[in-house]
Amino acid sequence: MNRSVLIEPCCSLCTHSPGRPCPDLITCIQEGPLCHDDDTCRTLRAERLETVRRGGDGTVLFVGAGTCGRANGALHVIAKTKSYLEERSVPARLVEVGCVGFCQREVFVDLQKGDGLRLSYCDLTPDNVDEFLEAVFEKNELRNRFLYGRYGEAPGYEDVPLVADTPFFSRQTRVVLENCGLIDPASLDSALAAGAFAAAARALTTMTREEVCDMVAESGLRGRGGAGFPTGQKWKVALNTAAHQKYLICNADEGDPGAFMDRAILEGDPFRIIEGMLIAAYAIGATKAYVYCRAEYPLAIARLQGAIAQCRKAGLLGANILGSLTDLDIVIKQGAGAFVCGEETAILASIEGGRGMPRPRPPYPAVAGLHGMPTVLNNVETLANVSGILRNGPAWFRDLGLGEAAGTKVFALSGRVRNTGLVEVPVGIPLREIVYGIGGGAPEGHQIKAVQIGGPSGGCIPDEYLDVPTDYGKLQELGAMMGSGGMVVMDERSCMVDVARYFMEFIRNESCGKCTPCREGTTRMYEILTALTKRPVGEEIQRLERFRGLLHLEELAATIKETSLCGLGQSAANPVLSTLRFFRDEYEAHILEDRCPAGVCQGLRTYAIDTATCVGCMACKKVCPAGAILGERKSAHYIIVDRCLGCGACVDACPKQSITLVA
Amino acid sequence: MSSAPATLAQPAELSREQLIPLLQEVQAKDGYLSQTAMTELAQALDTPVASVYGVATFYNQFRFAPLGEHVIEVCRGTACHVKQSLTLYQHLERRLKLRPDGNSADGRFSVLSVACVGACSIAPVIKLDGEFYGHLTVEKLDALLDGIDKHDTESPTEPNQEQPTEASHS
Numbered sequence: 001m002n003r004s005v006l007i008e009p010c011c012s013l014c015t016h017s018p019g020r021p022c023p024d025l026i027t028c029i030q031e032g033p034l035c036h037d038d039d040t041c042r043t044l045r046a047e048r049l050e051t052v053r054r055g056g057d058g059t060v061l062f063v064g065a066g067t068c069g070r071a072n073g074a075l076h077v078i079a080k081t082k083s084y085l086e087e088r089s090v091p092a093r094l095v096e097v098g099c100v101g102f103c104q105r106e107v108f109v110d111l112q113k114g115d116g117l118r119l120s121y122c123d124l125t126p127d128n129v130d131e132f133l134e135a136v137f138e139k140n141e142l143r144n145r146f147l148y149g150r151y152g153e154a155p156g157y158e159d160v161p162l163v164a165d166t167p168f169f170s171r172q173t174r175v176v177l178e179n180c181g182l183i184d185p186a187s188l189d190s191a192l193a194a195g196a197f198a199a200a201a202r203a204l205t206t207m208t209r210e211e212v213c214d215m216v217a218e219s220g221l222r223g224r225g226g227a228g229f230p231t232g233q234k235w236k237v238a239l240n241t242a243a244h245q246k247y248l249i250c251n252a253d254e255g256d257p258g259a260f261m262d263r264a265i266l267e268g269d270p271f272r273i274i275e276g277m278l279i280a281a282y283a284i285g286a287t288k289a290y291v292y293c294r295a296e297y298p299l300a301i302a303r304l305q306g307a308i309a310q311c312r313k314a315g316l317l318g319a320n321i322l323g324s325l326t327d328l329d330i331v332i333k334q335g336a337g338a339f340v341c342g343e344e345t346a347i348l349a350s351i352e353g354g355r356g357m358p359r360p361r362p363p364y365p366a367v368a369g370l371h372g373m374p375t376v377l378n379n380v381e382t383l384a385n386v387s388g389i390l391r392n393g394p395a396w397f398r399d400l401g402l403g404e405a406a407g408t409k410v411f412a413l414s415g416r417v418r419n420t421g422l423v424e425v426p427v428g429i430p431l432r433e434i435v436y437g438i439g440g441g442a443p444e445g446h447q448i449k450a451v452q453i454g455g456p457s458g459g460c461i462p463d464e465y466l467d468v469p470t471d472y473g474k475l476q477e478l479g480a481m482m483g484s485g486g487m488v489v490m491d492e493r494s495c496m497v498d499v500a501r502y503f504m505e506f507i508r509n510e511s512c513g514k515c516t517p518c519r520e521g522t523t524r525m526y527e528i529l530t531a532l533t534k535r536p537v538g539e540e541i542q543r544l545e546r547f548r549g550l551l552h553l554e555e556l557a558a559t560i561k562e563t564s565l566c567g568l569g570q571s572a573a574n575p576v577l578s579t580l581r582f583f584r585d586e587y588e589a590h591i592l593e594d595r596c597p598a599g600v601c602q603g604l605r606t607y608a609i610d611t612a613t614c615v616g617c618m619a620c621k622k623v624c625p626a627g628a629i630l631g632e633r634k635s636a637h638y639i640i641v642d643r644c645l646g647c648g649a650c651v652d653a654c655p656k657q658s659i660t661l662v663a
Numbered sequence: 664m665s666s667a668p669a670t671l672a673q674p675a676e677l678s679r680e681q682l683i684p685l686l687q688e689v690q691a692k693d694g695y696l697s698q699t700a701m702t703e704l705a706q707a708l709d710t711p712v713a714s715v716y717g718v719a720t721f722y723n724q725f726r727f728a729p730l731g732e733h734v735i736e737v738c739r740g741t742a743c744h745v746k747q748s749l750t751l752y753q754h755l756e757r758r759l760k761l762r763p764d765g766n767s768a769d770g771r772f773s774v775l776s777v778a779c780v781g782a783c784s785i786a787p788v789i790k791l792d793g794e795f796y797g798h799l800t801v802e803k804l805d806a807l808l809d810g811i812d813k814h815d816t817e818s819p820t821e822p823n824q825e826q827p828t829e830a831s832h833s
Contacts, residue, residue: 067780067781067782067795068782068784068785068797070794070795071782071785071788071795071796071797072785072797103782103784103785104784104785106785254781255778255779256779257739257740257741257742257743257744257778257779257783258740258741258742258779258783259779259781259783260779260781260782260783260784263781294781295687295724296777296778296779296780296781297781333683333684334683334684334687335724336683336686336687336722336723336724336725337722337723337724337777337778338721338722338723339778350683351680352679352680353678353679353680353681353682353683353718354679354718355717355718355721356721356722412783412784413784414741414742414783414784414786415741415742415745415746415783415786416745416746420783420784420785421784422784452741455741486741486783488741488742488745488783490745494745499744499745502741502744503741506778510778512721647753649757
């Protein structure tokens, strides 16, 4: 664990320790010393701060090693760089940072020279890192093919674009992600040098609980986890409920497939979350807090654990924080892989050690939550916004958004789009701007068909509606949902019936089983959708059932929506309803013509054997799991379409490439 | 690896709230939850075994049978689905001759499908023995598995050597 240099006293006059906390500690570190006027101390503190801000003396290499970076080989890049530096005794430090957000071009490595020049390089792999290191350290060619951009003033490199001016970043407004990929997430010092904990210190030592709640309410911040409930209002309810114990829970159970902003924030800037939690806990009067994090995010958990330990040691967590008589302890609870545990009452059940099943609301957790006590649950991104609001004021936050909306939202852009990664934009920006402007549109030669937003609770928005602003209400009108911000782009190679079926399978698996509409309804919908993606065989009745299924889908969807217990069930039908609304033609092609326009649905694929080239080797006949291939040795074979499952095993087995997909 | 985990050695401090962390700890150590472990836990927590079993079966994380030597987790998130992760899974099914419980015919491999590992931008993704691999294709997957096969035949590993690496990540 890193030792905090900044917390250390400048001289004997500085008396801070966790046991005897100084209320001015943070301001003192960032601007100090405050309690005494001494030029030596001032210089010492300024120098320390500058060194920490730069990540150390001399040359520093910052390697983006979040989970996404690691999947692109960041750890191998680090290992190779380390041995390179050691072998040639190059005096340079290596610092692991989080993901800068442009995952498509990872691995990112920032090179910082002793004079403060910071250049960013991308597209590094374990295979080409040696070429990069050689260019930088031996040939002194800082302008090489990996160069992406520069940070700040870079004398002599003014022609290199600022990272913030490159097409991927220039349209973004980075607030929550401002430090991700730039600072060392394993070091409290690094966060302090970037201004962390100043807002929390001010709140704890100079503001009342009501003032903090009012400020957040005034900012217009709404829950970023999906439902979009006004955060300040939630806090006030908990504050005004009298109880001897209150709890704060940070919801980091990012279960929506397609969303990964919480992971990136926890991995890249964990101290921001701790500061947000400190402020929130103070505002509602909670002394115990939990972070409920998915076990699938081992790196995020490790980063958070390290950050909590450092804060405890520095007296930023524990008893009597900064002399404000505020106590707070944060405990990490690892989720155990249940999507429903993103629902607030299910989290409570899970933390209490039971099955993660939701319960009816009211009473809302803010009134009676964990162990029956007032409990506020906030999403990671919501809490990440809090320090900024306190630092810059509610008006600043409101102005960040477009129109009525306030603040920024992080979206996870993935799927069939050129630039994938995390993008932070003002709330209210049109979807088209994100998908085409930042994402760069569909890959070469393809066309965007739809954007799936909001995960299993959201919907698919077709290309022609992409001018809709990313606003909670406007998206709902289109049958989608802001959700947690997962945005999966699909082109003509995706089948919308298959997408609906995919989500229904997901919900069916993840339904906790407590209420009947969700448990049974989603299973029936899944069965209907599965029938649509298979060829009706034999009986006329099956054809009829497939047709009737379409009518049943709509009826079931309405029932599930109205009668399910929790948000998971109530929104479960959204993916089906939105695809039915915008892509009815695809459903009709499946039902009436037994055809999948995108060619995705395996059960509707038709294969044929070219009798001219088939040599009758029987290889395909042997691998066919359905016994759908007929033919004798040395004479051409034939596929019985009605029996074929469309698995394509025969295509792989054929030595003569005689079998092709015909529809 | 949860913060300040209670161990079975300190029964006085145990409460119901620690059930899930304890189950996670047991699984991290043994690789799965055995009947004996769950019975012991229930006694230590003074709860019925049925309720421990009920909680354990509710969550996808918990397994009730030991895993193979190599664990492959195929991400089935939306982005991975759109980029054909099902094809990868089906390929594994065929190549490793998976049984319905997800273990390969020779017991060396366990294939699990997971909801989303949060690396959507480099879809499709798999996690092989705790390491992530992105932008996969059937060819790249084959190359990975060939590498493992080669490694195992050249230097056979003891089964419990792989276990801790995987377990510490789950």
